[in-house]
Amino acid sequence: MVAPRPPSSSPGRRDGGRARALRPRLLIRFISSTVAAVAFAGLLVIIMRSDEVRGILTDLVRRALTVA
Template structure:
């Protein structure tokens, strides 16, 4: 019976395990999604500010004013 842990078999197994990048795209999408959610949360906090709300309201009023 041959030894399953020969150096050649170990190299093949190591190469197969280390070269496997399945799931990498999923992890990248998860990180990008988490960053987008964090950015959206930051925007919500900023938009709740009375000062920012006033600036945006004034901007819309001026844009809709004719003349």
């Protein structure tokens, strides 16, 4: 007679269902990382649109092109 599997484990797995239990944590980590990346990108857009940064970058490109 074969012993019944616990309800949390899937067939063929020996981890006792731990992989399934970790899915919500991984999803939350993925979502929070995505939100942080989008917030950082938004901050960079705001910084890059400022006149000071635009002037610094334009000056840097001009210097790089005139030296070569």
